[in-house]
Each structure stands twice: as structure tokens, then as C-alpha cells.
Amino acid sequence: MRTFFHRLQEFFSARPYRLAHFRICLRDYFDLRLPALSLQPNADHLQAAMSWLCRAQDATPDGGVSARYRFDRGWAPSYPETTGYIIPTFFRYARYAQKEEYRARALRMADWLLSLQLHDGAFPGHDVSAQPRPVVFNTGQILKGLLSASDETHEEKYLQAGMRAGDWLASVQAADGSWPQFEYLNRPHAYHTRVAWALLELWLATRREKYRAAALKNLDWALERQLPNGWLRENGFRDDDHPYLHTIAYALRGFVAAAEILRQHDHAPAHSRKYFAAAERAGAALMRRFEIRRYPFAQYDCNWKSEERFSCLTGNAQIAVIWLGLYRSNGDARYLNAALKINDFLKSTQDLAARHSGIRGGIKGSHPIWGKYMRYSYPNWAAKFFVDALMLEDEIMSQLETGMAAHNTDSDRPFSQPSGTQRMKDFGIKR
Amino acid sequence: MNVVLLCKSRNHAKAVDLLNACVEEDLHVNGIVALATPETSVSIKEAIRKLHERLARRKPTAAPVRLSSSNAPSSLPNGNFFSVEERNGQTAFSQAKPVSQSFTLAAYARQNKIPIKMAGALNDQECEHALRSFAPAVVLLGGVPLVRENILAIPKIGVLNVHMGWLPGVRGMNAAEWSIFNDRPVAVSVHFVDAGVDTGAILYREKFDVSHYDQLAEMRRQLSAFQHRVLARAARLLLEQRLQPIPQKPEEGKQYYVMHPRLRTLVEMKLRAGFHAILE
Numbered sequence: 258m259r260t261f262f263h264r265l266q267e268f269f270s271a272r273p274y275r276l277a278h279f280r281i282c283l284r285d286y287f288d289l290r291l292p293a294l295s296l297q298p299n300a301d302h303l304q305a306a307m308s309w310l311c312r313a314q315d316a317t318p319d320g321g322v323s324a325r326y327r328f329d330r331g332w333a334p335s336y337p338e339t340t341g342y343i344i345p346t347f348f349r350y351a352r353y354a355q356k357e358e359y360r361a362r363a364l365r366m367a368d369w370l371l372s373l374q375l376h377d378g379a380f381p382g383h384d385v386s387a388q389p390r391p392v393v394f395n396t397g398q399i400l401k402g403l404l405s406a407s408d409e410t411h412e413e414k415y416l417q418a419g420m421r422a423g424d425w426l427a428s429v430q431a432a433d434g435s436w437p438q439f440e441y442l443n444r445p446h447a448y449h450t451r452v453a454w455a456l457l458e459l460w461l462a463t464r465r466e467k468y469r470a471a472a473l474k475n476l477d478w479a480l481e482r483q484l485p486n487g488w489l490r491e492n493g494f495r496d497d498d499h500p501y502l503h504t505i506a507y508a509l510r511g512f513v514a515a516a517e518i519l520r521q522h523d524h525a526p527a528h529s530r531k532y533f534a535a536a537e538r539a540g541a542a543l544m545r546r547f548e549i550r551r552y553p554f555a556q557y558d559c560n561w562k563s564e565e566r567f568s569c570l571t572g573n574a575q576i577a578v579i580w581l582g583l584y585r586s587n588g589d590a591r592y593l594n595a596a597l598k599i600n601d602f603l604k605s606t607q608d609l610a611a612r613h614s615g616i617r618g619g620i621k622g623s624h625p626i627w628g629k630y631m632r633y634s635y636p637n638w639a640a641k642f643f644v645d646a647l648m649l650e651d652e653i654m655s656q657l658e659t660g661m662a663a664h665n666t667d668s669d670r671p672f673s674q675p676s677g678t679q680r681m682k683d684f685g686i687k688r
Numbered sequence: 689m690n691v692v693l694l695c696k697s698r699n700h701a702k703a704v705d706l707l708n709a710c711v712e713e714d715l716h717v718n719g720i721v722a723l724a725t726p727e728t729s730v731s732i733k734e735a736i737r738k739l740h741e742r743l744a745r746r747k748p749t750a751a752p753v754r755l756s757s758s759n760a761p762s763s764l765p766n767g768n769f770f771s772v773e774e775r776n777g778q779t780a781f782s783q784a785k786p787v788s789q790s791f792t793l794a795a796y797a798r799q800n801k802i803p804i805k806m807a808g809a810l811n812d813q814e815c816e817h818a819l820r821s822f823a824p825a826v827v828l829l830g831g832v833p834l835v836r837e838n839i840l841a842i843p844k845i846g847v848l849n850v851h852m853g854w855l856p857g858v859r860g861m862n863a864a865e866w867s868i869f870n871d872r873p874v875a876v877s878v879h880f881v882d883a884g885v886d887t888g889a890i891l892y893r894e895k896f897d898v899s900h901y902d903q904l905a906e907m908r909r910q911l912s913a914f915q916h917r918v919l920a921r922a923a924r925l926l927l928e929q930r931l932q933p934i935p936q937k938p939e940e941g942k943q944y945y946v947m948h949p950r951l952r953t954l955v956e957m958k959l960r961a962g963f964h965a966i967l968e
Contacts, residue, residue, distance in 0.1 A: 548946075594944075598948055658957075661957045
């Protein structure tokens, strides 16, 4: 009963009487996702999502990106963590669309982040406040943004700040490789593999061994949390028994990216293989669930079952990126197929025609919008991962389509194999 | 030994096609169990959603189709119907279904004196009783989804299914398309049905030459007819004890799912480019 009243209270505080909000609630109630109308070319969806992200940046005065648009309170303050990992997305999109404006925006974000660094090298968690508290995960995500700004500009300030952040991360790591302190609820999470990924990138930029060692220690710790069916323990924000797809995908992304970096730059392929295998175990289980149920659910228990009947759109976009990464690595087209479908699902939830600037082009936290994850809001990280997923889809599909078109005009040439075939051999995987 | 066909009454064209293939292959079918389409109640919410989808799918209306005097169905020498449409001033011939397939399954069974029993839904008691009444040695599946243990236990020899892919490599949905996508030969496999998806012991496999096709839809149509003939042939050979089943190992193949339209387009491009050439 209490839950019911709480939900009711949330519903009315979301101001459903506003026409823009009412329209979304109505569409979601009847699940009026219109594939025929809503599936436009990827470039249109990308443009809309990027425009939404630009509006989110412009909604705050500091150069950071507003955390989310909320039905009840409008635009939220800038959020350092996600601003950090939005930076590489803006750089990539600037190249994709060949628009310098996005690069300039990314640099504004990076400069804002520099102003937030604490004296010990850490970055504050959550919203900016008068008493900032250093947080491991957020520092790792901001580190990614700084490294991409450093790559892009070759300016020393970004790399220096990144090294200070990396030093702090290494200094607060526990002996077993986890980060139990300076973290949400002060307990370690398997999704810290994303921090390990950032540290591996820092190792690539500086070649300082301690960053690589810290990253591998954490990845091995996370690997120990994995069950034989691929599910990861200690991988939720609060509820470790039913983690969101969002945090599951965080952890898997760390594994995939680390495997790729180690494959290319490390002389110990065993590391690369085991992390890739970990991501593949979970990625395959999620793909199977998605294909059989034909709906991407938001939370999964240790048997990959879901009791909730809503979708975590952020997690969907993240898992699309992981499936596309797995396809690139092992050439198994089932991952590509699932990624294309889940991207279509996401596209069908994006409102391209709304007049409201907080809604048009944004990606909801949950579908329907009253789902438990980021209820009645449009988080910036959902739009960011959506853009990542569509750009990667376009890149892979254009390679495939170009290869096929070239063959159509030159019948003597053999068909191009899926791009991952050679890499799959490198990973020692039999097809 | 009795051979029984288990199929959906809604899929009558497919079932009739299979029955014709059985006649061609000298395999006598002793009975048919046809599953009725279950009536489902649709909620108002679902109805509104579907209506909305239908409206969204409705394409902008072009010039209406003009029916000319030559538009009345005529018959071709092979007994098929065809009709002529004039659309936007252009004439198009569209071939209708063969005469035999325009019958309902029940009418076909009556005409050919094959006992037919209707059942509610797959795997339910009614279906089980209907199948048992024929005391089958072999049950042939004609486009029905996953069969449960209670049905699998009925025939003396087993339940046979035909799959549009080379087992054990390509299991699951859109197997022909996935074969082309992965540069593998297009084939059909007849196998015993077990609790898994296309994981039962393999009885018979045959490759299908796709070199004559440059359109996926046409290839699938011909492949569908081909697979029915192969199923009938395999069943006959099995009854003549000339086939030895080969068990499958789960790790030997992959299960595929419905192919995304963008990948289907690639498959179509591959087919047009003469995909068969690289397999030779």
C-alpha cells in the first residue's frame, strides 16, 4: 500500500498534466513505439541525440553536461562522472559528422572537469557540492574523458591531471584488487572494470607499469565474481541480487575493452583471452534471453531471469556496444544481429518530433518512463551510450556493405569475411 | 507402420505441400492432426496499440488499382491461377497459389481420403489423444513450434522435423539466410525432434543449389518445397531401415535467431553476386 501511494506521489510530482509529459506517458502506457514512423536513418537519430546532449550542456552555466532532464524539476546540475565519459563521444561524433563544434564542446567539458580535481588527484562523486567527496568510479570515468582530451589536443594539462587521478586510484586500491573505499555505499563493485579500463588507457599513454598492474588486479578480482553462467556477483548499485542491465553492461564493457587493449599492446595474450571469455559468457547469455523473450528487460538475477517488466534503455544501448564489440572480436554475427535489433528498439523509443527541448532526441531512463530506473527522466548517459551504439553500428555495417558492394562489381574477388575473423584467430577461438 | 502429419490448420498450404511431397516420394500418410488457431482475447490496451501500429504502417495511398476486364482470374496450362493488375498504367502479372493449395487442409484430406483430426493447441491433451488414436510409428512435423515430451513419447520410432540448414552447424531461425551470410552451403537436414532446438539426431541431409536465384524470397519458396520432398524421402528411407541417425553434440553448432532486415539485405546482395561460386 505504501509503495502504491509512493508511486502515485511520484506520478503527480512528475507533472503529468503538462502536455509534453502527458504525451510521453500516454505513448508509453499503450506502448506506441511506431517502428514504421520512428525508425529513421541512424544519422537522424544520432543528430537528435547529440542536439539533446548539447542542450543538456547549455542548460548549465559551467560547461559540464546536465545529469538529466526530470519531469518534476527540469534540467539537473552538471554531473562530473558522466560528463567525463561523454567527452570521447563528442570527439568521435565531431569526426563522424565533420563538425568542429562538437570538439570545442568536448574541450569545454574537459576544462570544467579540470577545475573540479581535488588536491589528492581524485574527482568528486555525484553532483557538484560545497563538500566534495572523492569517489573511485567517478574518478575512473573522468579519467577516460581527460585521456581522450589529451589524445585529441596533446595538451599536457589533461595527461598530468589524468596521472594524478591514476595515482590516487592506485593508492586507494585494496590488496585484492577491489576498491571497497571511496565508493557508493563503501563497498566494492564488479563494474569497477570500467575503472580498470581507464587505468589501462593511462598505461598506454604513459607506459607506467603501476597503472597496468592495478588494472589487471581489479580485472582478476572481478573475474572471480563471475558465475559459470556469466552472471557477476557484487555488481549492483544497491541490489546485488538483481543488478540493472546498466551495471552489468558497465562490467562487461570493462572486460571487452581491457581484452582489446591487452591483445593489441600486451605480450601476455592469456590475460586478453580470459577477459574476453568473461565478457562473452555474459554477452551470450544476455543475447539468448533477449532473442527468446524479444524484449530487453532491465534487471537480471543469477539465473538471468527477470521479474521486472520494464526496460533500462541506458543498459540496452550499452549492451549493444558490447555485442558489437564481441562481433568485431569473434566474428559471430549473432551478436551483430542482436545489436541491430536492440538499437531499433532504442530508436523506436526516441521522440524525434516533440517540441519540448528536454524530451526531443533524449533517451529515457526506463521504458515505460515510470520504470524503476531513472523514473520520469532523461539521463545524459542514456543519450551518450545510444550515440556510441549507433555510431559503432554504422561503422560496422558500412564496412560490411562496402565489402559486399565491392564484390558485386568485381566478381573475381572473394567475399570479405566478417571483420573479426582474424582477431578471432588471435584470441585462439575456433569458429 | 503408420505415418502421421502434425501441422497447423492455418498453415494449410505448407501441409498440403508436404502431403504432395509424400505422394511424390511414395510415402503413405495414415492420418493428419491439425491444430486449430487458438482464440485469444485481446485487451483494449493491446487493441489500441495494434490499431495504432496498423495506422502507422499504412502507406500513403498512390493511384488506386484499376481493375480491367482482363483482371478476372484465368487459368494457366499448369493449373495455376494468375491475375493481371494495372497499377499506375503498368501491367503486372501476379501468379496466385496453385489450385491444390487454395483448398483448405480439411478439404484436401477429404478428397484424398486421409483421416484428419482437429486438436486445440500443440502439446495439450487433445492433441495427445488425437495423435495416439493413429498409433503412429513416425510423426512428421509440418511447421509447428517446439514439441514437448508428452508428444515426443507417442510415436514408436520418433518425431521427424526438417530444418532449412546444415545440422549441426546452423540451428534455429532463418537458417538458409545465416548459411549464406556465413558463406556456408544452403542445405536441409531431417532430424529426430528432442527437447532442444534442432538438436536431435540427424537422419538425412541434402544440399540445395542456390545458383539459380538472385532473390531471397524466391529462393526460400523453392527451398520450402525442396525441404518437404526431403522430409518425405527421409521418412520413407527410415521406414525402410536404410538410415542411421547420427547424434548431435550441442557444442558442434550455433543457434541462430530471426535475422535483422539490414543483414537480410546483405544476404540478398550476396545471393545476387553469385555466392554459390565461392563454395565450389
